[in-house]
Amino acid sequence: MSAVEKLRARCRELLEKGETDIVLGYRAGRRNGTAVPAFITAAADCDRLILDESCHHNLAAYLPGLRHKGRVTIIAAGPTSRSVVVLLKESQFDRERLRIIGVNDPARDPASPVSGAVLCDEYLGDRAGTTAPADDTALAAFEAKSPAERRQYLAAELGRCIRCYACRQVCPNCYCPTCFVDASRPQWVGRTVDESDSLMFHLMRAMHMAGRCVECGACARACPMDINLMLINRKVGAIVRDRFGHVPGMSLDDPLPLTTFNTEDKQEFIK
Amino acid sequence: MTPRLLAKKDLGRFIAALAKEAEVWAPVKSTDRENCRFGPVTGAEGICLDCLQTRLPVKELFLPQREILFRFKSDSPARVKPVSDIPARVVFGVRPCDAAALELFDRVFLDPAGDDPYYRHRRERTALIGVACDDPGTACFCTAVGGDPHGTAALDLLLEDIGDRWLCRPLTEKGERLAAARGPAGKDDCAETERRAAAAREQMTFAPDLAQLAEKLAGAFDHEIWEELARPCVNCGVCTYLCPTCHCFDVTDEERHGRGARIRAWDSCQFSLFTRHASGHNPRPTGTTRLRNRTLHKFRYFPHTHGPLLCVGCGRCIIHCPAGIDLRETLETLTATLR
Amino acid sequence: MNTPGRPPLGNPYLPLPVRLERVTVENDARDLKTFELTFSDPGLREKFTFVPGQFSFLGLAGVGEAPFGIASAPHEANLAFTLKKAGHVTTALHELSPGMELGLRGPYGNPYPLHTARGRNIVIVSGGFSFTTLRSVIVHLMRPDRRGDYGRITVVYGARSPGELLYKDELRAWEALPDIDLTLCVDRADGDWPATEGLVPNVLREVAPSAKNAVALVCGPPVMLRFTHPVLEELGFSPDDVYLSLENRMKCGIGKCGRCNIGEVYVCKDGPVFSYRRLRELPGEN
Ligand SMILES: Cc1cc2nc3c(=O)[nH]c(=O)nc-3n(C[C@H](O)[C@H](O)[C@H](O)COP(=O)(O)OP(=O)(O)OC[C@H]3O[C@@H](n4cnc5c(N)ncnc54)[C@H](O)[C@@H]3O)c2cc1C
Ligand code: SF4
Ligand code: SF4
Ligand code: SF4
Numbered sequence: 010m011s012a013v014e015k016l017r018a019r020c021r022e023l024l025e026k027g028e029t030d031i032v033l034g035y036r037a038g039r040r041n042g043t044a045v046p047a048f049i050t051a052a053a054d055c056d057r058l059i060l061d062e063s064c065h066h067n068l069a070a071y072l073p074g075l076r077h078k079g080r081v082t083i084i085a086a087g088p089t090s091r092s093v094v095v096l097l098k099e100s101q102f103d104r105e106r107l108r109i110i111g112v113n114d115p116a117r118d119p120a121s122p123v124s125g126a127v128l129c130d131e132y133l134g135d136r137a138g139t140t141a142p143a144d145d146t147a148l149a150a151f152e153a154k155s156p157a158e159r160r161q162y163l164a165a166e167l168g169r170c171i172r173c174y175a176c177r178q179v180c181p182n183c184y185c186p187t188c189f190v191d192a193s194r195p196q197w198v199g200r201t202v203d204e205s206d207s208l209m210f211h212l213m214r215a216m217h218m219a220g221r222c223v224e225c226g227a228c229a230r231a232c233p234m235d236i237n238l239m240l241i242n243r244k245v246g247a248i249v250r251d252r253f254g255h256v257p258g259m260s261l262d263d264p265l266p267l268t269t270f271n272t273e274d275k276q277e278f279i280k
Numbered sequence: 281m282t283p284r285l286l287a288k289k290d291l292g293r294f295i296a297a298l299a300k301e302a303e304v305w306a307p308v309k310s311t312d313r314e315n316c317r318f319g320p321v322t323g324a325e326g327i328c329l330d331c332l333q334t335r336l337p338v339k340e341l342f343l344p345q346r347e348i349l350f351r352f353k354s355d356s357p358a359r360v361k362p363v364s365d366i367p368a369r370v371v372f373g374v375r376p377c378d379a380a381a382l383e384l385f386d387r388v389f390l391d392p393a394g395d396d397p398y399y400r401h402r403r404e405r406t407a408l409i410g411v412a413c414d415d416p417g418t419a420c421f422c423t424a425v426g427g428d429p430h431g432t433a434a435l436d437l438l439l440e441d442i443g444d445r446w447l448c449r450p451l452t453e454k455g456e457r458l459a460a461a462r463g464p465a466g467k468d469d470c471a472e473t474e475r476r477a478a479a480a481r482e483q484m485t486f487a488p489d490l491a492q493l494a495e496k497l498a499g500a501f502d503h504e505i506w507e508e509l510a511r512p513c514v515n516c517g518v519c520t521y522l523c524p525t526c527h528c529f530d531v532t533d534e535e536r537h538g539r540g541a542r543i544r545a546w547d548s549c550q551f552s553l554f555t556r557h558a559s560g561h562n563p564r565p566t567g568t569t570r571l572r573n574r575t576l577h578k579f580r581y582f583p584h585t586h587g588p589l590l591c592v593g594c595g596r597c598i599i600h601c602p603a604g605i606d607l608r609e610t611l612e613t614l615t616a617t618l619r
Numbered sequence: 620m621n622t623p624g625r626p627p628l629g630n631p632y633l634p635l636p637v638r639l640e641r642v643t644v645e646n647d648a649r650d651l652k653t654f655e656l657t658f659s660d661p662g663l664r665e666k667f668t669f670v671p672g673q674f675s676f677l678g679l680a681g682v683g684e685a686p687f688g689i690a691s692a693p694h695e696a697n698l699a700f701t702l703k704k705a706g707h708v709t710t711a712l713h714e715l716s717p718g719m720e721l722g723l724r725g726p727y728g729n730p731y732p733l734h735t736a737r738g739r740n741i742v743i744v745s746g747g748f749s750f751t752t753l754r755s756v757i758v759h760l761m762r763p764d765r766r767g768d769y770g771r772i773t774v775v776y777g778a779r780s781p782g783e784l785l786y787k788d789e790l791r792a793w794e795a796l797p798d799i800d801l802t803l804c805v806d807r808a809d810g811d812w813p814a815t816e817g818l819v820p821n822v823l824r825e826v827a828p829s830a831k832n833a834v835a836l837v838c839g840p841p842v843m844l845r846f847t848h849p850v851l852e853e854l855g856f857s858p859d860d861v862y863l864s865l866e867n868r869m870k871c872g873i874g875k876c877g878r879c880n881i882g883e884v885y886v887c888k889d890g891p892v893f894s895y896r897r898l899r900e901l902p903g904e905n
């Protein structure tokens with residue numbers, strides 16, 4: 010049996026035995042080489058499940074929306090599993106109602122530090138290793154630039170933003186009922202695509218992501234304007250690693266860095 | 281009107297001549313990525329005709345993502361000054377689907393019962409030079425929704441590739457003037473464009489029964505299928521912002537240092553705040569109701585009011601949907617499911 | 620034919636400066652104020668023609684604008700609006716004092732079908748502060764030179780408490796008049812106003828206006844509307860003879876910005892007044 014056949018059989022079994030209500034996986038899109046997140050509730054539909062390089066969506070993004078929809082089985086490769094860890098730690102889903110089928114990342118982004126699932130109830134096939142975040146040459150190159158060049162680069166990237174919020178919507182961490190950019194009383198951020206408004210949106214979002222972003226790359230893949238969002242996320246990730254020694258979503262037991270006070274935290278900002 | 285010829289190597293001179301009379305806009309590739317977009321040009325340099333489509337449709341030149349309606353001074357907030365003056369423009373390299381979408385915009389914004397002066401101004405001041413498609417993309421389906429890869433809707437002049445030259449088909453007096461300096465085309469040239477158009481049409485196989493679908497959609501509002509269709513949708517603005525036919529906007533005021541402007545900015549029925557009342561009540565509170573609105577607006581409400589569908593088959597929503605939702609599949613599912 | 624009024628100037632997005640002449644605080648909570656306005660350019664009043672049921676946008680540059688039903692009658696010199704303090708724009712407007720200027724756009728929308736209602740009895744049902752455009756209707760119909768065009772006028776108007784009823788002086792005056800049959804009701808009476816206790820739909824059932832040759836004009840919060848329809852049906856009103864006014868979120872008021880649709884209609888330009896029959900055909904999405 011191929012891996013995907015095993016996956017289908019196992020999900021069929023879970024639905025038939027009534028051990029889960031929804032399987033959250035991938036099915037083939039209409040166009041060649043594309044996948045669509047699938048929400049399977051009937052055992053017979055498990056044949057639609059696929060697992061190949063087109064399966065790049067971070068499925069954890071759908072979990073908050075399924076909170077009141079019964080028991081969920083999620084197919085989770087490394088990035089999705091790390092987001093699941095973050096969501097569980099932030100009490101966004103009930104661990105008891107969640108079954109995680111770990112898989113090796115079929116659409117592995119070479120820059121992603123994790124390929125296999127970090128948390129699961131069962132694993133499909135041989136579990137791939139979990140590597141630490143690699144040195145990021147793109148980030149290093151960016152940091153080597155002068156402040157003026159860096160500003161110019163960011164302005165050019167973010168200047169293309171059309172405020173479609175695809176980056177926010179596909180992000181499992183972005184589950185706030187009213188996002189700060191949408192708040193109108195008070196209105197924190199202007200609605201336009203002016204450089205200042207877009208910069209404000211992205212920098213505030215980056216702040217909200219600190220210590221939570223698992224660097225899955227979903228936002229960058231979703232962006233219709235090809236904006237290099239991962240540069241910002243990697244920078245924030247590097248700061249959190251450096252200051253707090255924390256890599257988000259690697260374990261359920263790590264304390265959350267930005268809600269935990271540690272006497273050893275670097276505090277050079279308090280002068 | 282006589283078809284004329286333009287040698288591809290003469291494009292620079294052609295554009296330069298246009299630029300003497302008007303601002304010229306064309307698809308331009310940005311520095312480091314595939315993100316072609318309409319930008320100002322003065323010659324052939326920078327113009328990209330290799331990309332099938334600009335990432336954002338030409339609508340952004342007629343309904344800009346951000347447009348100032350008027351300016352004001354903070355100390356007299358009831359006294360306002362409209363701004364709407366734009367130079368004469370020629371837009372080069374518009375694909376037939378994007379141009380056809382402007383005819384749909386016209387039905388909304390040039391409604392005699394309530395004209396939109398900003399749109400009218402931009403539309404009247406702009407000539408459109410189209411470039412026909414000989415090699416449609418995998419998501420293109422213009423033929424299914426009443427369009428054509430060599431379609432002429434809303435264009436003043438259509439350029440059709442015939443090797444190292446374009447056949448220029450004037451469609452309006454404006455177009456005739458734009459091509460006046462070119463030599464006439466021959467019968468063979470015209471036959472070649474016919475052949476290419478037919479080949480392009482053949483590449484698009486999606487052919488839904490839209491008359492039947494329209495009828496089915498009439499009673500489909502409360503059907504449970506919407507829930508299933510909407511599940512993967514994350515309710516972002518991609519499919520509406522990138523769509524050449526979507527035209528919803530928000531109006532907000534901006535003020536800095538004693539001066540301000542009322543601006544309109546693109547908005548989307550996929551956003552939850554789009555319809556929310558001051559009381560907090562929201563007529564479309566869920567993703568399902570919003571995806572349903574988008575689908576029904578395009579394939580039921582708009583045709584009911586205006587005739588044509590509110591979709592020109594450009595495929596942008598298909599290629600760029602972050603969830604991988606394919607509008608063609610949605611239409612197929614609806615046709616198969618609804619009675 | 621009586622065509623609805625049209626905005627007097629070409630650019631529909633441009634507000635016209637109007638001056639706040641008078642502010643009346645309508646309720647104890649002080650969150651309902653009636654604004655009386657005149658055009659800063661006096662020549663515009665004559666060009667600003669409207670029919671009861673239409674609305675306008677009021678706003679301040681820098682703050683924004685919002686739609687409000689016109690509460691004055693067409694023949695009254697000042698334009699009047701009653702604003703509930705609800706959010707960003709309404710809070711700013713509530714802070715204005717007489718003599719200050721604000722911006723007005725309109726009139727927009729389709730009015731109550733008063734032209735086709737000639738010769739018929741008029742039944743007016745309203746709850747809360749949405750009574751505004753129905754005040755316009757009543758004042759319009761009560762004009763001595765118009766009054767003969769219509770039959771009986773029956774009004775059932777309710778609010779949470781007597782203090783929340785709008786236009787109290789006028790209500791008192793109408794109560795004393797023989798050619799209008801006014802019933803006021805409140806959830807809780809408090810002694811100083813002889814109003815019936817009870818919810819609008821229930822009081823309407825007791826008042827039981829005849830459906831014969833009558834048109835009902837209804838405006839109120841969604842719950843009131845929901846419970847009023849069945850009563851009107853019981854009383855024998857056909858869905859063609861019941862008209863209601865809706866409030867959806869609006870930005871442009873002219874059918875362009877796309878947000879106020881219910882199915883294929885835009886509430887701003889195809890409404891806000893709809894017959895119940897038309898409304899029933901539309902998707903249940905409001
Ligand atoms: C046809 C019509 C007639 C109305 N008549 C009256 C009236 O006579 N008196 C009165 O007090 N109110 C009336 N309203 C409701 C009034 O428009 C809202 O209370 C007002 O928009 C709230 O704006 P805000 O900025 O204070 O609130 P915010 O919540 O800050 O609203 C922000 C924006 O949302 C929009 N909006 C929010 N809620 C509504 C809503 N319920 N309806 C329409 N747009 C909304 C507006 O564009 C507003 O500027 C009417 C609404 C409509 C559609
Ligand atoms: S997805 Fe891209 S264009 Fe859209 S809001 Fe995010 S950064 Fe901007
Ligand atoms: S682009 Fe896709 S995910 Fe985004 S709103 Fe449209 S259908 Fe939904
Ligand atoms: S709905 Fe999709 S395919 Fe149709 S015009 Fe819009 S973006 Fe193009």
Ligand code: SF4
Pocket residue numbers: 520525526527528547548549550573574575577578877
């Ligand atoms: S689909 Fe939505 S965003 Fe597009 S035009 Fe219709 S209502 Fe507006």
Ligand code: FES
Pocket residue numbers: 868869870871872873874875876877878879880885886887888
């Ligand atoms: S308010 Fe803009 S379309 Fe109705």
